[in-house]
Each structure stands twice: as structure tokens, then as C-alpha cells.
Amino acid sequence: MASSQKPDQEIAAEFTSYYLQRATTEFAEDLDKVRAADDFKNDALQMLVSALQQGTALFSPEEQRRIVTDAARPESKP
Template sequence: MAPPQKSDQQVAAEFTSYYLQRATKEFAEDLDKVRSADDFKNDALQIIVSALQQGTTMFSPEEQRRIVTAAARPANKA
């Protein structure tokens, strides 16, 4: 029996979380440099998160669903 279909909102939320995890991992060094800059203020953190979240708009709802579904699958063992 197949699991119930997730709503578009659920998929979008899961995709955003997945995307942010991947982006922060990929840009970890750069983000650390920004955070350690002398002129960095804590309120800038929300701006950075918002900027990273905007990257999710590059993906259609169908692509987001495909990525979320693929990310949820356990890795195949050969």
C-alpha cells in the first residue's frame, strides 16, 4: 500500500528545509566568514536565511516533489 500523497504545502516545507540544509552545508565556509566579519549583526542572519530560501523558487512544485520523494528514500544497497 502506497503512503498517502503529501500536500503541496507539505512538500514545499520539506523541500525548503532540505534545500537550506544542502545550501548551508555547501556554503559553510563562506557563511562562517560572513558571521565572523566585524560588521556582522545578528539581525543580518534573517536576511541571509531569506536570501537562501529564495533559491527554492528556481524549482517547480513537480521538481520539489520529486526531490523530496527521492531524499526520503533509503539509499539502495548493492
């Protein structure tokens, strides 16, 4: 099924996964520093992931669909 035919909910899930992968790659050093902090507890990990996921709200469903579709193209992969 082509990305343009996928339901919005499926596109949103794929976009969230893509967004989190990119964010954790881009902010890897900063995230490592946060996780290594003395006051970072295991239960804070879910809060950190949730905070990162909130960034997806900045993108409209149309933008999410376009990004997911572009990311699926072989020539757009790094």
C-alpha cells in the same frame, strides 16, 4: 503517507528544509566567513536565511516533490 500523496504545501516546507540544509552544508565555509565579518550583526541573520530560502523559487512544485521523494529513499542518503 507517501510523498506523492502529501499536499503541495507540505512538500514545499520539506523541500525548503532540505534545500537550506544542503545549501548551508555546501556553503559552510563561506557562511562562516560572512558571520565572522566585523559588520555582520545579529539582525542580518534573518536576512541571510531569507536570501538562501529564495533559491527554492528556482524549483517547480513537481521538481520539489521529486527531490523530496528521492531524498526520503534510504539508498539516496549519503
